[in-house]
Amino acid sequence: GIHAYGTDALRFTFAAMASTSRDINFDMGRVEGYRNFCNKIWNASRFVLMNTETEDTGRDGGELVLSLADKWIWAQFQQTLVEFEKALADYRFDIAAQTVYEFTWNQFCDWYLELTKPVLNNDASSDAEKRGTRHTLINVLESLLRLLHPLMPFITETIWERVAPLSALDFNAGDSIMVQPFPAVDAAKQDEQVLADIEWVKRFIVGIRNIRGEMDIAPSKPLPALLRNVSSEDERRLGISRTFIDRLARLESTTVLKEGEEAPASAAAVVGEMEILIPMAGLIDKEAELARIAKAMGKLEQDVARFKGKLSNEKFVSNAPEAVIEKEKAKLADSESQLARLKAQHETIAAL
Incomplete structure (x- = not known):
């Protein structure tokens, strides 16, 4: 028989598979995956409610100071709304489903909820900063539930009935998410600079976590x-x-090295042109680190060879637009630069 995964998971699956192709290769694995998505939404909502239900969310006034992460999640949500609305206008329900899935799982759940903890769990945070983050948590979730509702009507209604009274909505007992307005893009919350700033922060944190792993x-x-x-x-x-x-x-x-200042033997991560170095003294297994760098160098050498092969292909160079060629040249230069840094690091560690 067919395992029961719930109406919301099945409904979202059909939306996600509604591409321009006439044939649908139905897969129960997709339904199970979207059941897990429902669980993710439920658990994220529990986290939000745990941090807001008995706290001041700014609903009744009070100064709100938004953190960089608060501004980022609002800007990211506006971007999601733009893409979602375009997908609906083009009758691409699959793209609409993927857009809201990516925002919910990767941006809101995996990153934003983590980024609220340094504010909410920090005694140095002011009341206005904590209120601003709680206000953002509850109102982004409330808006997200309205966005998800046509695709997942049951779970969103259930959660919304607890979330809405804490939000900035004019909520009355007995109200339903079904009759609420669909979220609209707020140009005042769009911010390309904030989006770029948090992407930098994410790369920094991931770089450190990769070194740890x-x-x-x-x-x-x-x-x-x-x-x-x-x-x-x-x-x-x-x-x-x-x-x-x-x-x-x-x-x-965190120490910024002066130009020309020598660093001890370190494991490295790269964020753009900036290098993050973690001194290895007392931390590192020399042979394991040499193997890690050799593996990364091997991948970069393959990338360099691939980019060089493309750029030396007369057919590609003569037919490709100039912008595409320049992009490939930039990729080659970036890979060569990273490879040179790793080679230098390999030599440093090998000499220990």
Whole structure:
């Protein structure tokens, strides 16, 4: 027989499979996956309610100070609304479903909920900052539930009835999500700079986490970080995001190296042109780190060979638009630059 995964999961599956193709290759694995998506929404909502139901969310007034992460999730939601509305206008329900899925799972659940913790769990945060983050948590979730409702009517109604009374909506007992307005794009919340700033923060945190994983360092162990090739833009971003980086990457210190200043043997991650160095003394298994770097170098060498092959192909160069060719050249230059850095790091560690 067919396992029961719920109406919402089945309904979302049909939306996600409603492509321009006339044939649908129905897969129960997709239904199970979207059942897991329902669970993700439920658990995220529990986290939001746990942090807002008995707290001040700014519904009755009070100063709201939004963090960088709060501004980012609103800007990200506006981008999602734009893409969702375009997909509906084009009758691409599959793209609409994928758009809201990606925002909910990857941006709201995986990143934003984590980024609220350095504000909510920090004694140094002001009441206005905590109120601003709680206000953002509850109102983004409420708006997201209205966006999801046509695709997942039952779970969104159930959660919304608890969320809406805490939000900025004019809520009355007995109200239903079914008769609420569909969320509309708010141009005032669109912010390309904030989107770029948080992408930088995410790459920084992921870089540190990757080093921990590859070097088998406990996630709870605070690490010192050295930064090299730091631009003025990197310094600005570091200044406005230090709370998030220190807490989510578990750093005990962050030191910017002066130009020409030597660094001890370190494991490295790259964010643009900036290098994040984690000194290896007492932390690293030399042979394991050499193997990690060799593996990364091998991948980059393959990338360099592929890009060079494309650019040396006369047919590609003569037929491709100039913009595409320039993009391939940029990819080649970036890969060669990263490869050179890793080679230098490999030599440093090998000499230990």
